[in-house]
Amino acid sequence: xxxxxxxxxxxxxxxxxxxxxxxxxxxxxxxxxxxxxxxxxxxxxxxxxxxxxxxxxxxxxxxxxxxxxxxxxxxxxxxxxxxxxxxxxxxxxxxxxxxxxxxxxxxxxxxxxxxxxxxxxxxxxxxxxxxxxxxxxxxxxxxxxxxxxxxxxxxxxxxxxxxxxxxxxxxxxxxxxxxxxxxxxxxxxxxxxxxxxxxxxxxxxxxxxxxxxxxxxxxxxxxxxxxxxxxxxxxxxxxxxxxxxxxxxxxxxxxx
Amino acid sequence: xxxxxxxxxxxxxxxxxxxxxxxxxxxxxxxxxxxxxxxxxxxxxxxxxxxxxxxxxxxxxxxxxxxxxxxxxxxxxxxxxxxxxxxxxxxxxxxxxxxxxxxxxx
Numbered sequence: 519x520x521x522x523x524x525x526x527x528x529x530x531x532x533x534x535x536x537x538x539x540x541x542x543x544x545x546x547x548x549x550x551x552x553x554x555x556x557x558x559x560x561x562x563x564x565x566x567x568x569x570x571x572x573x574x575x576x577x578x579x580x581x582x583x584x585x586x587x588x589x590x591x592x593x594x595x596x597x598x599x600x601x602x603x604x605x606x607x608x609x610x611x612x613x614x615x616x617x618x619x620x621x622x623x624x625x626x627x628x629x630x631x632x633x634x635x636x637x638x639x640x641x642x643x644x645x646x647x648x649x650x651x652x653x654x655x656x657x658x659x660x661x662x663x664x665x666x667x668x669x670x671x672x673x674x675x676x677x678x679x680x681x682x683x684x685x686x687x688x689x690x691x692x693x694x695x696x697x698x699x700x701x702x703x704x705x706x707x708x709x710x711x712x713x714x715x716x717x718x719x720x721x722x723x724x725x726x727x728x729x730x731x732x733x734x735x736x737x738x739x740x741x742x743x744x745x746x747x748x749x750x751x752x753x754x755x756x757x758x759x760x761x762x763x764x765x766x767x768x769x770x771x772x773x774x
Numbered sequence: 775x776x777x778x779x780x781x782x783x784x785x786x787x788x789x790x791x792x793x794x795x796x797x798x799x800x801x802x803x804x805x806x807x808x809x810x811x812x813x814x815x816x817x818x819x820x821x822x823x824x825x826x827x828x829x830x831x832x833x834x835x836x837x838x839x840x841x842x843x844x845x846x847x848x849x850x851x852x853x854x855x856x857x858x859x860x861x862x863x864x865x866x867x868x869x870x871x872x873x874x875x876x877x878x879x880x
Contacts, residue, residue: 561795563781566844569799573777723802723843 539695539709539761546765547708547773550699555720559772567649567718567770570642570725574650577643583634589647592631596654604652605661605767608756610668617671617756620648621727622747639746645725649716652769659766660713662759671749675757678750684741690754705774711762712755714771725770728755776800778873780861785878786853794825794833795848798863798871804839822864823847828857853879 548556558564578596581588593599608617611626618626624647625636637644662668679690693702694710701707715728722730729751733743744750777799786792798820805817817839825833833849856879862872 563779563795564797564846564848566797566799566846568779569777569797569844572779720842 541764544711544762544765545698545709546711546713546768548714548768548771550706550708551772551774555772555774559714559768559770565718565770565772567716567725567772570646570649570716571653571770573642573646574648574653577647578650583628583632585631585633587632589627596650600651600654602655602658602661604655604769605658606663608671608752608759609663610665615667616749617668617752619729619747619752619755620651621729622752624648624651640727640730645716645727648727649725649770652716652767655767656769657766659764660759660762662756662763668756671753671756672760674750675753675755675760678754679757684736684739686739688739690735710758711765712758713762713765714768714773716769717771717773719773721774728758776863776871778861778871780873780875782859782875782877784876785880788853788855788879790853791850792853792877793848793850794859795846796823796825796861797844797846799844800863800865802837802839802841802843802845806839818866820845820863820865824862825849826860827851828855853877855879 548559551559558566562568575596578589581591590596604620607623608619609623610616611618611623621639621644624644628634628636637647682689682692690710693707698707698709712728712731715731716725718725719731729746732751732754733746736743779795779797781795783792800820801818802820803815803818805815805819807815809815819839819841820837823833823835823837823845824831832851835847837845856877859875859877860872861875862870864870
């Protein structure tokens with residue numbers, strides 16, 4: 519029985535690998551965007567995401583919570599202390615014994631060090647701080663860790679990515695591994711590499727997190743989306759970052 | 775206070791054509807949308823944008839509900855003399871945001 523199971527697992531693994539993207543075939547969502555959208559991302563004075571980065575810079579130095587501390591009081595100059603940090607998230611949190619993403623890390627810091635209320639998901643403040651921190655890693659390759667403690671979450675993420683769900687009975691992989699570059703109605707299907715989050719989506723007319731994007735996709739296939747911050751969404755984020763390992767961070771990116 | 779990004783050269787040669795780019799955070803609520811309970815969301819857009827150069831108006835724009843959130847406005851002018859450029863955006867509730875930038879002309 520055990521042997522049968524391992525054969526079955528190996529077969530699944532082979533099947534999954536067959537549909538995987540080859541590293542050299544990977545392309546950022548930037549490459550699928552129109553020249554106008556790319557120009558908007560390339561010019562920091564035209565990129566609306568920079569409005570949030572600017573707000574984040576202000577918040578970084580602003581004291582908050584009962585401890586009356588600012589991010590800068592512990593971390594100092596973000597340009598040096600936060601360089602490369604976003605490229606490593608989601609990362610394993612030793613106290614929680616599970617991976618957490620950058621937004622959750624910021625809120626943990628608020629709760630533990632600043633003794634402040636957590637910022638709401640997709641609030642302007644949380645997006646601004648996340649964008650400001652991630653901006654410090656712009657141009658650096660994605661480098662999520664390969665720790666054994668993260669294995670469970672990574673495997674869950676991989677499984678969710680390949681699992682069909684919703685009334686349309688589609689998996690992430692069917693669109694983003696097998697049919698990228700083709701069109702879904704008016705839009706080109708990208709490969710789903712989370713290189714530029716939080717990013718400015720013209721459709722949203724706002725900055726948004728990777729969690730928001732994932733929930734959008736789930737609603738799109740008419741599945742019940744996971745809650746913000748659910749272990750399933752963080753696992754998916756982790757899997758996607760691992761899948762995009764080595765690709766440069768573009769935060770704040772601009773997408774249609 | 776809304777967040778603003780303004781880009782113009784800090785210095786320019788007399789007679790040089792310079793490009794000025796402005797971006798302001800604003801919801802540009804059209805007034806045509808309904809909220810979760812079916813009630814109309816009140817219109818809130820930036821109606822007018824004006825730029826003056828040493829007190830003289832060099833550019834103005836009227837904005838309408840079809841313009842997306844966080845409007846980006848870019849225009850050109852001729853650098854005539856050193857001084858101040860004042861940018862102001864006025865929205866439906868009547869609030870005006872004003873920003874000043876300096877330019878040195880040689």
